[in-house]
Amino acid sequence: VNNHVTMADIARTAGVSLMTVSRVINNKEGVSRHTRLRIEKIIEELEYRPSSIARSLATQRTGILGLVVPDISNPFFSGVARGVDEVASENGFSLLLCNTEEDRSREIDMLQLLEEKRVDGVVLCSSRLEHKVLMPLLARHSAVVLVNRRLAPGSSDLPIGSVIIDDELGGKLATQHLIKRGHRTIGFLSGPPSSFSGQNRKKGYRAALKSAGIPYNSKFVRRCQPTVEGGQEAARLLLESHPELTALFCYNDLAAVGALQTCTDLGLRIPEQVAVVGYDDIFLARLVTPALTTCQVSRSELGSNAAALLLERMGGCTEDCRNLTLPPKLVIRTSAP
Amino acid sequence: VNNHVTMADIARTAGVSLMTVSRVINNKEGVSRHTRLRIEKIIEELEYRPSSIARSLATQRTGILGLVVPDISNPFFSGVARGVDEVASENGFSLLLCNTEEDRSREIDMLQLLEEKRVDGVVLCSSRLEHKVLMPLLARHSAVVLVNRRLAPGSSDLPIGSVIIDDELGGKLATQHLIKRGHRTIGFLSGPPSSFSGQNRKKGYRAALKSAGIPYNSKFVRRCQPTVEGGQEAARLLLESHPELTALFCYNDLAAVGALQTCTDLGLRIPEQVAVVGYDDIFLARLVTPALTTCQVSRSELGSNAAALLLERMGGCTEDCRNLTLPPKLVIRTSAP
DNA sequence: CTGTTAGCGCATTCAG
């Protein structure tokens, strides 16, 4: 089905000009009730569908937003995507999906592709690009919102918004909860050293310790891959060398699940002997045994807020309301009641 | 950043015609090595990016494929999306993501939207629309591939491809495995009655019983919601009324996890007293205890095959290789060793 | 209320 009906076809069979047809299509006034109805009927009969591309060329707007994610099959990002899509589609925008496959050069390509596609705005998630190379790319888009990344204040005069999770708060909430339950020796699986969120969660961890008067002990902190295996290994190393630990705060839920398994292997009962707290509240968290106490971050809210912010910017908002920080919420389950 | 550099700008500053610029952009011959290099340099300097929309209007091709899914945040569909994206982007196509939110009227809207956007092809996942309303919509697209749904043979002369999982085979593999391990009284949590895959899995279940000479007993079969809670409830009803059951084959992994929990609640040891088999091999499957024996279906392969099929159709393949049936694979873990 | 005239940015004839 290649030969589409065009506006000209409608105009011809209706015996009017293109302009008149255009008016009824776009619901603009200046058409008599009668001819409008007649044209609408013809449009129905001929099953006319306006061409977005022609319209885009004329209006210079595509009605498409670019969504760049490292991996759409990662539940975190598909959750974000869902949120973005919700508010985008509510406002008449479609999403062009770009998977970078965690690859920097592909991220660059995608950003350029989106420029060629003339998308009206871009939501960029977890950009792996360094500031120097990212900025020129973003400069070529009229509206951009970053998710999971914040530009250093003053590092750019571009109108770039951002939505991030308050990881420091999350780290603090988790640690405070453990302290409140009487734990004084709390281990921390800190995730990949390059991870910003890991660093911020650690800040929260330290802050909570400090305000409780508990000295910080770097021996209780261990990096780990953000995976079940990573958590398993790190937890084992930590617990074997420091049997005095009564609690573990983990970079994410996957690592926490690993920690759970390690405790089982070592014959440590949870939460009696070791309490475990995760981060993210992935689907899995409530299904493992014992169910995981964790910091809940709403992925779809990340997305919907990002989209809302983007639409705001596209609308030409000049205010400085460019950065959002979403608070995580501690969900208490049996792994650390 | 609204005022893009155009081909005309390049042509002017290079002192050549539009045509020449067009030729170097599209890597066509008919340009002297010298001018080509000169123009390429100017393109670099001016940071020219061709406009996809203008090009689309001229060529009648967008380089965009539509991807329609019920819910992108569902790991099943984001997995499929990943697969589709992989082969699409390999072949220079982008993806327009459409979330129907499991809503029939939105599915219709999306299909129309994709027509207006003039996408080159559509991958439609798990369509909820009835044949009568679906066909006219699909007829307006030049290339369509269905995922998780197959049109009745001869029910349409449209060149529509499809990729589905062989659920009957899956049901048979799972059941045969249990039989081979000595089970004779095997329960089946059959999922939602409206589910095609559930019906097919049941066919496989029955076929396996039959070829083992085990009589089919409808009392051993119970519908359930495809959720943890659904599986939990159905498993309880089944096990309480039929203590002779020594194994459960479950509609999906979520239901299987529910069954696992029920067994624990009832004090039944897995797999000694009750063996449990799931379906899908979601991420969760290997992480629960005991790890789930299950039928693995590759979501990304579903997607990549769909995309490949679509590209084939778009290329004008007239062969009858329109339907693919992917075999699931039994993954044996500790819940049914 | 309605129609005319120009583009939007590029590709594709067909001539030079």
Add this chain to the structure above:
DNA sequence: CTGAATGCGCTAACAG
């Protein structure tokens, strides 16, 4: 090897 002319389908000023 290079260029001029035409059109893709639609919108946006302007005129009537």
